[in-house]
Structure formats: C-alpha cells, structure tokens
Amino acid sequence: MTRRHLLQAAGAGAAAAAAGLRLSTVAQAESAASRLTPGVPAGVASYVQMGRLPGKRPLIQLADRPPNYETPIEYLRTPITPNDAFFVRYHLSDIPEVKAETYRIAVGGEGANGTIELTLDDLKKMPAVEVVAVNQCSGNRRGLSQPHVAGVEWGYGAMGCARWRGARLKDILDKVGLKKEAIEIAFNGADGPAVDKTPDFIKSIPVWKATDENTIVAYEMNGEPLPHFNGFPARVIVPGWTGTYWMKHVISINALTRPQGGFWMNPAYRIPVGKFPIRDRFITQENATSTPITEMVVNSLITSHRDGDKVKVGKVVVSGLAWDGGYGIRSVEVSTDGGRTWFSATLGADLGRFAFRPWRFEFTARRGRNTLTVNATNKIGQTQTAELIFNPAGYHNNVMQRITLIA
C-alpha cells in the first residue's frame, strides 16, 4: 500500500465518520496531498504528503530540500492569500536565517554612479508604497504538461497574492544614480548552493521594469514582516512578472551595462520566441530562438470545488480566481456544455490590476456529470488557450480549466 493509498483510506474513514457533514476547508486542504491535481506525473503520488515548515500551515510537500511547497486550492478562495498558506519555492539548498539587525542590501554596479548599503531601517524610512500583486512561479502547472517535462511538478498552487509594502526600487536606484549606459538591474539573495560549483541564483530585469513605479523592495506582506520562507527581511516585487524575478532575502542590487550572464538567465527561465502573446519584452537578453519569461499570461482557476466533487442537484455556486500580467481582468466566462455556449461569471472585489480577481458563477446542476470550463479575458482582450502551448520548461500553462461535478 502506498502512502497515497493510506492517506486516501484515512480520508475515506473520516468522510464516513462525517456521515454527510461537509468537512471544513482546513481539513480538506490538509488532506490535499491525497487528492493531487489530476494529470501530474504518477510518481508524485508515490511519496508526496503534507509538510509543515516553521510558520506555515501544512502545505503540499513536493520537496523538502530545497523547500518546494504547494498551496492547496482550498487556501486560494480569497483574493489575498494568507502568509502561512503562501507557497514556497527555492532552487538552492543553503538558506540562511537572515537577521533583521545585521541585514544589508549592497546597491551599486558598473551601471551606477556610486554604491550604498541599506539597512532594513533605511528601507523603512524611505517613502512606502503598497501594491497587491500575484506571485506565481513560472512553472506553476508544469505537472500538467503533456507530454510531461522535467522539473518541479507543480499542480495549480505555485501561486499566491499578497499586499506588499516597501520602498520603490526606483527610489533605491536614485540614491546611487544610474548611468545612461545601464541596461539591466541584477539581484542576488542570501540563499546559495550546497556545492560551490552550482551557479548562484542571480536574476536581472530591464531598467525600464526596475524603474516602474510598481516595482518595489518589500519588507511587509499582508501587514506583517515577510515569512522567512517568502524572503525575510525583504524581497523584490515585480508585479505582473513571474516569480523568478522576485528575489527573496535580497542582499545586492546591481546596475549593469552588459546583460547578466549565468545559468539562471540562460538557458533557465526561457520561452521560445513568438509562441506566447507576450507584450513585455526583455530585449537585452533575447536571442533568435529564446527570450526570458516576462509577464504572466491571463489565467483562471476554480477554487470552490475539485474535479470529481459531488454536488446536490439544483443550484450550485462555483467560484475562483482570475489574474494576468497586469492589464487587469475584464471578464470571466463559464461554459457548462463543453465550450459551445458561455455565460458571464460575476466578478468580485477589484484589488488592483496585478491582483487576483475573485469571481463566482451560479448554475443548475443536473443529475449525473456536470462539466464546467472557465475562461478569463483581460483588459487588452487576451484569453486563455484551449490547447496547451507546449514548451520544454512547462511555463505559461493557461489552458482553460475543465472540471466535472457529480450530482
């Protein structure tokens, strides 16, 4: 008997004991490892369980070293994801506990006119701005790629949305002054590799994105200090762009006059040129065949139900989230007939163009199988895709989600 089967047996026992009572959201989420996203590689089920990191609720423990923990969809039912339910993703295994008192960010580089060191207090004394923004791993839903591709096999939950508070990166860069030759701003974090020869995780963004008023160095997440595993004391927030640029435990910010090199810029985190409807281009890193991943593609997720859930005949409310790369969500549509006809879902609170947009949709469930397909459209008219746009790293999976509810 595999661990997954054990968990399923435990879940079935609890469900029987419930005698028709609905389990609480927390109980559902805490058994999420036994109800993996349909479609992830079969090998995941042979070992995965819920794992608890300090300061976190039990999350889906894909890997403990380096820590890669996925958020169950039950914790994605609100436009703001709680800090202790927020997913965790690291590439490298040496992750120091950074102390607030000794924390420093070194700012400089050959594209800057000078250098400075900032303490956490220095950051907090700068004009503070807040932005509500989705942080989504580039490889979210990689596990659903067909054919499968190698990597961390995420289901739907390598993402979250928080209210980030910090200093504008532009204001930080103004303290040293950028030369006109500066083309990229590079970040390094305190985490490092287990062996010296492994390339350190260093990422850069174009100057135009670094000096955008929404790009910040955040020291608060939902009104609290960042959790250690989400980048304490401070991390870079690059609204609209995938999580790879959101450097955790950031300790250096360098202005560059030449493109940042290294494994994590190329060949990692690349998409084929011309395959995705991307507007934000990272020209200084682009070549004839590949370009760095930039803004997130428009997407949506049903979080009220899982595929195969049982519902009662009659009125059922399905709800979830929609998001994109920062244009904002215009509409969410649901089809109950496999995509022949579409109905508008009702959009919920608008927390800004970089935030999760909640939505809800009411329909009448008939006895048997009820299939729902969801499609979000952003404010520049981009929609999700019906078929996977395959790429070797499994990025940008925004295939319209389809679930079946049994009444």
Next chain:
Amino acid sequence: MRVIVLAAIAATLAANTAWADEQEIKLKPGPGLDKVEANCQACHTLAYIPMNSPFLNAAGWDAEVTKMIKAYGAPIDDADAQAIKAYLAAHYGG
C-alpha cells in the same frame, strides 16, 4: 453536537495525516542505488526522482544527470554517473 462531531473529524484527520518536516524517500532497490544516495542528496531531496517519473526515458534521465554535472556543477565521477543513469532508467524510466 455538530461542533463536537467536526472536532472529532479534525482530530481523526490530524492523527491519520502525517505532517513531516523532513521527507523520507525510499527509492526502489537495485544496482546503483548506493551511488544515487551517495551523490544526489548532497544538494537535493531524493524526492526529485519519483516526482519526475515515470515519464523520462533513458535518454531523458541521461540528460538530467548530465545537466546536474554540467550546469549545476555536481561533483560526480564518470563511473558513478553511468551507474546513476542506468539505475534511474531501469527503475524510474518511462
């Protein structure tokens, strides 16, 4: 009464759902497993192996091990690398 029942369910789930801080990955026995355990865990959990299975074929596992050495700088000698590739293809190959 309902509250008590729900509390009992939560307790049952808590008792039956293992929450591990540290993963204990038991890979399939076979020739080369000792080389896998001796080399791969220096940098990462062995969970990456079953996680990426069974869809990688022999060429796919070969490319992964080569990437670990060439791109990530894993200090694995040729003999061990061959043994690791053969083990992965035989036990976690698709």
